[in-house]
Amino acid sequence: MNKLTSQQRKLMYLIGIIVLLIPIIQLSLPADGKKNPGGWLSQLRTKYDLGESDLGDVDASGAAINLVLLGMRGVAVNLLWIEMDQQKDMKRWAEMQATTESIVRLQPHYEKVWDINGWNLAYNTSAEWDAVPDRYYWVKQGEKLLKRGVARNKRSTELYYRAGKVLQHKIGYADESVDYRKYFLSDPDPAFNGGPDPEINPDGKDNFLAAKDWFLESCERETTRPQHILDRSLFRATPARCQFDYAAGLQKDGRFGEETRAAWELARQDWTEKYGREIFHAVIGPDESDIRMEMTEDDVKQIAKTPDDELRVRRAVDQYQKMVNYAYWRMRAFAEAEPDTAEAHRNFFEAKQAFKAQEFEKARASAFSGMEAFDKLFKRPEYKNLVDEELLTEECMLGWKIWDDIHQIAQEKVPEDFPLKWLVEMKITNDSIMKQVNKQFKRLFLDSR
Amino acid sequence: MYFDPNENLIYPLYALSNWVLTTGGLMFVVLFVSLANLLVTRGKSGVGVFFAEIRGMISDVFSISPRRIWALTRLTFMEAYRRKALAVFVVFAVMFMFAGWFMGDTQEITPDQVKVYVSFVLTSISWLTLPVVLILCCFGIPEDIRLRSIHTIVTKPARRIEIVLGRMIGVSMIGVLVLLVMGTVGYIWIVRQTPERSQKFLVCRVPQYGGIKFINRDGDEGTGVNVGDIWAFRNYIEGATKARAVWQFRNVDESVLDADGNLQLENSFSAFRSYKGDMTRSLFYDIKFYNPENGVSYTTDPQPVNEFRSKLDKIPRKLTVDDVQYDLIKDLVTKNKFLHVEIACIDREQYIGMARPDLFIRMPNRPFWVGYWKAVLGIGLIVVLVSMIGVAASTIVKGPIATVLTFVLYVLSGKNSHQFMDALMSGDFKGGGVLESIYRLVTHMNPTTDLPETPAFYVVKGFDLILTSFLWLCKQVIPRLQSFNMTEFVANGFDVPFNVSILPSLLVTTAFIIPCVMLGYFALRVRELESK
Known part of the structure; x- marks a missing residue:
């Protein structure tokens, strides 16, 4: 090399640069619409939908930081995760949230990061706080994070599901769900003037209905991008299950009018006419068949070519139905959509309220009406299996207990025969049900004194 | 606060001796290393050079411009x-x-x-x-x-x-x-x-901290309850029992009162429920002031815990107990200017958590x-x-x-690395020194399992001891x-x-x-x- 002149050396460098540029250009040539698919990297990006804008909203600041970190992003992220874990242990929530923010900016397309951090805020952090409005604030923070995760990863099936799950499960089923559900419609933060937080509930919907929207979106994406959270049959049942939750929630809130009946009717439609008509590829042992939850004898015969096939399909349908408790929810939806059932629920609800207010005669009359109505319902052949449903039987047993207790308070003899006597005799030995009933009754009893 | 601010407390009287000790130690390390270096590079003549350089340095110090x-x-x-x-x-x-x-x-x-x-x-x-x-x-x-x-x-x-x-x-x-x-x-x-x-x-609160001790549920001196937090900074007291957290504040006189004559006591207690109970109701605590010298005490009304936020309780100077009026400073502060404050949790089977810096007298900002x-x-x-x-x-x-x-x-x-080095040198750190750790990593041996008692492992431990001693020397140089x-x-x-x-x-x-x-x-x- 030393023998080369300065000019020759420069020429060599130029040739070297040009030689190296050719593969680089080939690799990174940008795409130019449909005419030119671009370089190798661009083609791969298109093939796997990996472009920033393909994945979701573009975050300029996060992308800039990633670029500035060069190859050290992994190291930085690891350090941040360690720091976040320490902050969580030390209950330094504000700093933990700020660190979470940095992590999601550095790993915006790693879905698990949004998932785990959303869960951490909505479930772990909220549980650490004592006051219910504070707990709700952190549930909202988790939901907001997941919502942003969805915006950054619009093709993600699982993040849509997770965002729905917080609204359905955390807000709808936590111990504080009565307050959470209220707060979802009327936020305790004075900044929202008694309305909902528009960031998580822009339309002012019930939490179960808002969750249903998220689940519908996730089911739509699931057809092109599979999820790995639940079995497909359970996953696709989520929107309809939210409708059930909504209807049941209305009853729990003491709303028994046409609105509630219509909610049950819609739940029935969602369950039997939408979810029930979906096709699932059932794999049971070595057998594979395409089935639907809602299949008539004719449907089965149409699919099955041989009697053996018929047997296989029936078995698959049966197993899948058991997995999602299809038959029960179907029956419940039909039963609850009946005006008499709504009335029976109302009677029990009123009995509880009257008992709490120590209006014992009113409570006794309402409880008796409820017992009569449910007695009739359970005795109808199409609803006979409803007696196996714990929540419903708990409700009936509690109604009976109120009625029975009022007799004792009034020092009156309980009649020999009464509606639901057969149910009481059947369930009074069931420890799990009676434990719940006694707990609820104790709470009512304490509230009334 | 999530740390004890008094961790690094130095009393001015000890400050000078601390400084002399640190400087002297470091100077010794520097002189020792310099002498060793000269001995290695120049042999016996290095000693002469060493002392000549010290003389030169002293002379240079006096001619600094x-x-x-x-x-x-x-x-x-x-x-x-x-x-x-x-x-x-x-x-x-x-x-x-x-x-x-x-x-x-x-x-x-x-x-x-x-x-x-x-x-x-x-x-x-x-x-x-x-x-x-x-x-x-x-x-x-x-x-x-x-x-x-x-x-x-x-x-x-x-x-x-x-x-x-x-x-x-x-x-x-x-x-x-x-x-x-x-x-x-x-x-x-x-x-x-x-x-x-x-x-x-955007404020700078000025706290006056006190010392803390815990009384357990039977009324004996104890350590408080650990409710299972990974970070055992706070200890908890059980509600509706004799469990108490007792603070003792020094130098309490009229100067600690605010302009309206109130004592401002700020706390950041933590709440822990062993059962959820009525979630819409906070857990409650009360504050008792007592003077062991004259037996006078005063207990506040129950106050709700404001978890993860500060809560300021203003205690008026004039306190009424059973129709008798007491003066907070004159009757409840001892002659040696100590104020005793007792915190109790009101709710049965529920807990309130606290560490030393979680209660302090707040001075003007x-x-x-x-x-x-x-x-x-x-x-x-x-x-x-x-x-x-x-x-x-x-x-x-x-x-x-x-x-x-x-x-x-x-x-x-940093704090963590000094703690790590201290633990390594004191033998508190599980897993041993360099060679022992390598052996445990390669053989997938749990750090809590004892090494076999064989001569080879005595050599390993001996070698680690030499390295740990070297680490001690290095640690003295690390600020x-x-x-x-x-x-x-x-x-x-x-x-x-x-x-x-x-x-x-x-x-x-x-x-x-x-x-x-x-x-x-x-x-x-x-x-x-x-x-x-």
Whole structure:
């Protein structure tokens, strides 16, 4: 090399640069619409939908930081995760949230990061706080994070599901769900003037209905991008299950009018006419068949070519139905959509309220009406299996207990025969049900004194 | 507060002895290393050279010229300017232009949000200033030697000790200048970022802490209950039992009362429910003041716990118990000016958690800028310390090595690494020393399992012991920077206490001055300046 002149050396460098540029250009040539698919990297990006804008909203600041970190992003992220874990242990929530923010900016397309951090805020952090409005604030923070995760990863099936799950499960089923559900419609933060937080509930919907929207979106994406959270049959049942939750929630809130009946009717439609008509590829042992939850004898015969096939399909349908408790929810939806059932629920609800207010005669009359109505319902052949449903039987047993207790308070003899006597005799030995009933009754009893 | 502010407390009386001990220890290490080096490189004659150099150094100390030091300081300044060190302001400006993007919404600003702002500003200031200082101090002298410009200086009447001092002062001054500019901009940024209605969160509370002890559920002295938190900072007391947390505050007199004559007691208790109960109702505590000398006591009404936020209880000076009026200061404070405060949890089977700093007497606030600039001072002291260590290192090794050396020393000077080294040396650390750890890693042996009692493992342990002893020596050279981090006080809305943070930091910094100058002097005297 030393023998080369300065000019020759420069020429060599130029040739070297040009030689190296050719593969680089080939690799990174940008795409130019449909005419030119671009370089190798661009083609791969298109093939796997990996472009920033393909994945979701573009975050300029996060992308800039990633670029500035060069190859050290992994190291930085690891350090941040360690720091976040320490902050969580030390209950330094504000700093933990700020660190979470940095992590999601550095790993915006790693879905698990949004998932785990959303869960951490909505479930772990909220549980650490004592006051219910504070707990709700952190549930909202988790939901907001997941919502942003969805915006950054619009093709993600699982993040849509997770965002729905917080609204359905955390807000709808936590111990504080009565307050959470209220707060979802009327936020305790004075900044929202008694309305909902528009960031998580822009339309002012019930939490179960808002969750249903998220689940519908996730089911739509699931057809092109599979999820790995639940079995497909359970996953696709989520929107309809939210409708059930909504209807049941209305009853729990003491709303028994046409609105509630219509909610049950819609739940029935969602369950039997939408979810029930979906096709699932059932794999049971070595057998594979395409089935639907809602299949008539004719449907089965149409699919099955041989009697053996018929047997296989029936078995698959049966197993899948058991997995999602299809038959029960179907029956419940039909039963609850009946005006008499709504009335029976109302009677029990009123009995509880009257008992709490120590209006014992009113409570006794309402409880008796409820017992009569449910007695009739359970005795109808199409609803006979409803007696196996714990929540419903708990409700009936509690109604009976109120009625029975009022007799004792009034020092009156309980009649020999009464509606639901057969149910009481059947369930009074069931420890799990009676434990719940006694707990609820104790709470009512304490509230009334 | 999530840490005990008294961890680094130094009483002024002990300050001087602490300083003498640290400086003396470091000087011994420097002299020992220098002597060993001379003995290795020059044999027996090294002893003579060593004492000659000490004499020379003492003589140089008495002939130091501030004018020459200032000239060398200016030279360092000019060099830094020409090397575009001040370009760090561009990075700083860019960071602060976009910082708001990363940090929450100012619409719902809370004290927690302010905490994030303050932490961000002070952390980014130190992260930006320290690399600049590190590079300037570690590359100055090696570059002079490489370019042989040092010959121009050493052939002038400037002495070696003045070169070292000039460099140290010069780099420190650049660091301090950068810090002042960034500190000012950072302060303006925090104030501007915080909306008008939230400016009240920018305060420096002045706490007066007391000592704490716990009484268990049977009424005996105990330690409080651990409710299963990973971080066992707080201990819990059980409700509706004899369990209590008892604080004892010193020097309580009329001066601790506010302008209205109230005693301001602030707490940040934590709540733990063993069952959820009525979630819409907070857990409650009460505060009992008692004077063991005259038996007078006063208990407040139950107060709700305001978890993860501070709660201020104003106790009036005039207290009525059973129609008898008492004076808080005259009747409830002992003759020795002690105030005894007992906290009890009201709710049965529920718990309230607390640590020593969770209850304090709140004195009048200081303005936010006071605490903020104290925190900047903390960073400034780190800058000075790094400059001294960096310059001393650069007189021995080349620039990149000196940079790595100083950086490693800085990284190791944190609280966690000192705790780790302490645990390793005391044998508390499970898994053993270097060889033992390697053996355990390779054989997948649990750290809690004892090693086999064979001669080979005695050798392994013996070797580890030698290395651990060497680590002890190294640890003495590594500064403890625990007290330098004053950000946490300001970010949490507290003033930076002098004897807990500023005094220990000043002591550590000044303790390094003489040893670092000595080391730099020896190295420049002994080393061959012709070698690049």
